[in-house]
Amino acid sequence: CKQCRQQLSLCPTCRGSLTPNIRNLAMEKVASAVLFPCKYATTGCSLTLHHTEKPKHEAICEYRPYSCPCPGTSCDWEGSLEAVMSHLMHAHKSITTLQGEDIIFLATDINLPGAVDWVMMQSCFGHHFMLVLKKQEKCEGHQQFFATVLLIGTRKQAENFQYRLELHGSCHRLTWEASPCSIHDSVSVAISNSNCLVFDTATAHLFADNGNLGINVTISMCCP
Amino acid sequence: CKQCRQQLSLCPTCRGSLTPNIRNLAMEKVASAVLFPCKYATTGCSLTLHHTEKPKHEAICEYRPYSCPCPGTSCDWEGSLEAVMSHLMHAHKSITTLQGEDIIFLATDINLPGAVDWVMMQSCFGHHFMLVLKKQEKCEGHQQFFATVLLIGTRKQAENFQYRLELHGSCHRLTWEASPCSIHDSVSVAISNSNCLVFDTATAHLFADNGNLGINVTISMCCP
Incomplete structure (x- = not known):
């Protein structure tokens, strides 16, 4: 196997050199005629x-474990979808949850320097949604904000919902509507x-009040 | 005066050296006690x-002449507000005008490289509005689009209107509402x-169809 091969420089049978690597075309031909099960077969694939x-398939297989969804943390938790919420409640206690379809996600101190993440949870329609505002520098010297909503659920379940993010000031309004990831x-x-x-830092300042940015978040179910 | 001074190196009266420049504090004192009329006094200020x-005042005086509003051209026309529309119709014939409060501003070939401007006119409520989409690189390697609406009218008149720009795709919608400049x-x-x-190039592609971007523009009057 791959691990053993790295420790060998001579063939264990004939003592011939194993360098350089030589493709075994015959075995490749056999392998390409065989169908292998996905490595998440035991969890349902x-x-x-x-x-x-x-x-390629295993990287996006819907039966692969869920990773901790918290952005900007180095948490390497993995587990089933059912275990995500209890992981968040135990390991990331500082995340606030608000109930309702229509809430205000208040990001405080948006002028903090460097890359910053703001996270909160919204609970409605019997589901939990994670609201994320991310400040980062995609290109040098130009900071941008990225706001999105993710469902603590499968991709299929997410298709049933729509979210709307709204920033409003006295004379301006910026709205974004999409399906959650x-x-x-x-x-x-x-x-x-x-x-x-x-949105850019300048736009954020247009809507911020005293360095705090309120984002109206409305979640709705899609019409079938 | 300033022009003559530049041609003199000696005092025309006493033939003494005029270098370095010497402040005439006595005359400055006199000048600061006097109020001067704005240079646009003859047009009404x-x-x-x-x-x-x-x-500082003259740079923003409401009686200063209007410049040609076309972005990205090197037109140095100046004139009265009343003359702006006839200037546009004669000197910038390629600009399309659409009638109505609710129109679609179609920007074609948004993938054209470099800095590009798209301009059209919208006519409603007895006024003309200029719709502008600008693609430019504010920070290196990162192109952005800027869309706005300007009233062919005074700043005071512009306060009576609101505009809404809407991009929509099959699953996404981005809306911006503000008062025109x-x-x-x-x-x-x-x-x-x-x-x-x-918005970024990636967002533009989300809404573009075959390289063309349709922006819904709705103009309304503000409630008093």
Whole structure:
């Protein structure tokens, strides 16, 4: 196997040199004729795939474990969807939860220097949603804010919801409406797909009051 | 005066050296006791100001002439507000005008490289509005779009209106509402004040169809 191979420089059978690596085309041919089960078969995935397609599928397999959805922390927790909420409540106690479809997500001290994340939970329709505001420098010297909503649920469940983020000042209003991502995709996936409200520091200041930014968050169910 | 002074190196009266420049504190004292009329007195400004405040006021005086509002052109036309529309119709014939409070501003080929401006006119409530979409690189390697609406009218008149810009795709919607600027302030003032909808190239692609971006523009009158 891969681990043993690294410790060998001679063939254990014929004592011939094993350097350079020599492809075993015959065995590759056999392998490409065989379908392998996904490594998450034990948690429910029934797919079988060619060895060339396995890694790509396993990276997004819906039966893979859920990672801790908290952005900006180095938490390496993994577990089932059912265990995510209790993990958050025990390991990330500082996250506030608000009840209701229509709440205000208050991000305090948006002028804090460097990359900062603001996180809170919203609970409605029998589900928990994670609200995230991220400040980061995508290109040097130019800080931007990224706001998005993720469902603590599967990708399929997320399709049933819509969210709206609204910033409003005395004379301006900025609104973003979209479907939430599932926490099975991470915040960084939502950001890199532009599936979020993006705004500059100058726009943030237009809406902030004393360095605090209130974002109106409304969650609704999609019409079937 | 300033022009003559530059041609003199000796005092025309006593032939003494005029270098270095010597402040005439006595005359400065006299000047600061006198109020001067604004240089736009002949077009209606009745303000009189201390010489130290004159340049600042004259840069924003509401009686100063209007410049050509077209962004990205090197047109150096100046004239009265009443003459702006006929200037645009004669000198910038390629600008389309649409009638109505609710129109679609279609920006074609948003993938064109470099800094690009899209401009059109919207006519409603007996006024003309200029719709501008600007693509530019505020920070290196990071292009952004800036969309705004300006009234062909005074700053005072602009306060009576609101505009809404809306981008919508199959699953996303981005909306911006604000009061239009007057063309007496330029597009670059609106952009530097963040009085505009700002979005990244990635967001533009989310809403664009085949490289063309449709922006719904709705203009309304403010409730008194």
